[in-house]
Amino acid sequence: xxxxxxxxxxxxxxxxxxxxxxxxxxxxxxxxxxxxxxxxxxxxxxxxxxxxxxxxxxxxxxxxxxxxxxxxxxxxxxxxxxxxxxxxxxxxxxxxxxxxxxxxxxxxxxxxxxxxxxxxxxxxxxxxxxxxxxxxxxxxxxxxxxxxxxxxxxxxxxxxxxxxxxxxxxxxxxxxxxxxxxxxxxxxxxxxxxxxxxxxxxxxxxxxxxxxxxxxxxxxxxxxxxxxxxxxxxxxxxxxxxxxxxxxxxxxxxxxxxxxxxxxxxxxxxxxxxxxxxxxxxxxxxxxxxxxxxxxxxxxxxxxxx
Amino acid sequence: xxxxxxxxxxxxxxxxxxxxxxxxxxxxxxxxxxxxxxxxxxxxxxxxxxxxxxxxxxxxxxxxxxxxxxxxxxxxxxxxxxxxxxxxxxxxxxxxxxxxxxxxxxxxxxxxxxxxxxxxxxxxxxxxxxxxxxxxxxxxxxxxxxxxxxxxxxxxxxxxxxxxxxxxxxxxxxxxxxxxxxxxxxxxxxxxxxxxxxxxxxxxxxxxxxxxxxxxxxxxxxxxxxxxxxxxxxxxxxxxxxxxxxxxxxxxxxxxxxxxxxxxxxxxxxxxxxxxxxxxxxxxxxxxxxxxxxxxxxxxxxxxxxxxxxxxx
Numbered sequence: 001x002x003x004x005x006x007x008x009x010x011x012x013x014x015x016x017x018x019x020x021x022x023x024x025x026x027x028x029x030x031x032x033x034x035x036x037x038x039x040x041x042x043x044x045x046x047x048x049x050x051x052x053x054x055x056x057x058x059x060x061x062x063x064x065x066x067x068x069x070x071x072x073x074x075x076x077x078x079x080x081x082x083x084x085x086x087x088x089x090x091x092x093x094x095x096x097x098x099x100x101x102x103x104x105x106x107x108x109x110x111x112x113x114x115x116x117x118x119x120x121x122x123x124x125x126x127x128x129x130x131x132x133x134x135x136x137x138x139x140x141x142x143x144x145x146x147x148x149x150x151x152x153x154x155x156x157x158x159x160x161x162x163x164x165x166x167x168x169x170x171x172x173x174x175x176x177x178x179x180x181x182x183x184x185x186x187x188x189x190x191x192x193x194x195x196x197x198x199x200x201x202x203x204x205x206x207x208x209x210x211x212x213x214x215x216x217x218x219x220x221x222x223x224x225x226x227x228x229x230x231x232x233x234x235x236x237x238x239x240x241x242x243x244x245x246x247x248x249x250x251x252x253x254x255x256x257x258x259x260x261x262x263x264x265x266x267x268x269x270x271x272x273x274x275x276x277x278x279x280x281x282x283x284x285x286x287x288x289x290x291x292x293x294x295x296x297x298x299x300x301x302x303x304x305x306x
Numbered sequence: 307x308x309x310x311x312x313x314x315x316x317x318x319x320x321x322x323x324x325x326x327x328x329x330x331x332x333x334x335x336x337x338x339x340x341x342x343x344x345x346x347x348x349x350x351x352x353x354x355x356x357x358x359x360x361x362x363x364x365x366x367x368x369x370x371x372x373x374x375x376x377x378x379x380x381x382x383x384x385x386x387x388x389x390x391x392x393x394x395x396x397x398x399x400x401x402x403x404x405x406x407x408x409x410x411x412x413x414x415x416x417x418x419x420x421x422x423x424x425x426x427x428x429x430x431x432x433x434x435x436x437x438x439x440x441x442x443x444x445x446x447x448x449x450x451x452x453x454x455x456x457x458x459x460x461x462x463x464x465x466x467x468x469x470x471x472x473x474x475x476x477x478x479x480x481x482x483x484x485x486x487x488x489x490x491x492x493x494x495x496x497x498x499x500x501x502x503x504x505x506x507x508x509x510x511x512x513x514x515x516x517x518x519x520x521x522x523x524x525x526x527x528x529x530x531x532x533x534x535x536x537x538x539x540x541x542x543x544x545x546x547x548x549x550x551x552x553x554x555x556x557x558x559x560x561x562x563x564x565x566x567x568x569x570x571x572x573x574x575x576x577x578x579x580x581x582x583x584x585x586x587x588x589x590x591x592x593x594x595x596x597x598x599x600x601x602x603x604x605x606x607x608x609x610x611x612x613x614x615x616x617x618x619x
Contacts, residue, residue: 036399040400044423140597148338232571257429272437283430286425
């Protein structure tokens, strides 16, 4: 008689007991579920592989110096050539401005939640709405900036308006990751600092924040990677242009995601190919940011330091 | 530990004020989103010559503006629910694979691969969907229509690639990583003692999962699915490229029908007049309220179990 014990039922110990062996039906069911679970994973990975393959295959053709250094000025949908220089510049400026707005607010909010909030009603409310804010659709943040900044205040479409919309999407991500990192800072460090007579705010600035620094940087990079690919808010706030506009505070700009959307909507193969190359460039930027963030985490992970 | 520093420093007040202020700014932004959408939506709603909530068509740019949210809201809800229906079982499978089936060493790498799905920008999904998935889906859609056409969902005379089904499929792929990631964290937190006890009693791996992991993870999976639902509803650019942008209510998911609030905003913004922009903002307000409700419900479910809170961040 066989009794299955131990983890994963494979290590069988032969003993003589009155216990029945695992019936064929139960074993079959176990196998069936295992196959289904493996299948689910394959199903999830297939679209990713298909997408990456097509982006590389279709995008690599136009991934040249002209694409990276020229704009689309005076280039129609049918014309060959043209590039995304104006879009790359726009994306970099918009994302940088968005980070300049979102990171200080997000970081200070995280400091409040961890160091000052102490589980009070205000901190619980903020914490809840930070979570809810993560779920605000990107198009809604674009509409908000459109309504508030452009229609009510009468400001022009500009890269800065786009940055405002992106910063709304970044803030909750920055708060959550920074909060988690600040909570990881050992309480003993804070207490040692207090014991030396250092006031609370200097303790936060000189002890807590530097300790959590790499973790916070990682969170910020992931947030940047998230918003760098956003299209909908830019469409409503930055508008679209084919020319180079390096001033993010005045006039329509372009962004890489917008560029892909714009070119994909034009009905010729040359335009679609430009869209693929734009997509390739965008994915490379986003993946690079993700990778750098992961490397920083891995490099400074507690498991490695121990 | 309410006050750890014995002596109040001069810098403490301002610093405390700044960090509290930042938190309040966040709350103010959430409130401002609602307020300013209402402010800009009201004039357009007053100019509307039809009932906003029940009207199907969307012609806010006409001299006598006629527009309503009915067909758009229907499309948003139907496509998101379909996406959820497709994504949740697969995502739970993926989560189980990574938490309980994959070899330990590979698990974190494979988890990262699934997370990569979330890192792909939505416009790239749109491009992939419209150039690859739309023509690809024509075959399977015809098959469904031929053999399962007696089910109203797959019925209809015309079958196209740019359909509700294709859009839902893209949405499903996009929300899969978030559902999988949260479910995975929850499954990993299932009490090890119970799992081992189940195995020790002779349970197979599946029986162990069914008896100890799934019951423990159920609320987590439910809230993960609701967060995914919120994402799907707000998703814009990918579906804007795929939906045929009609203003009809039709359950024929293989036919040339389909639109959503978000897709309509992206497609209609370029040629919108002042009333047109107001109308789009009004539809955005509806979207904001729906996603707000879905997300708050999801967060309440998560908040009830503290140990999930970290996973959903």
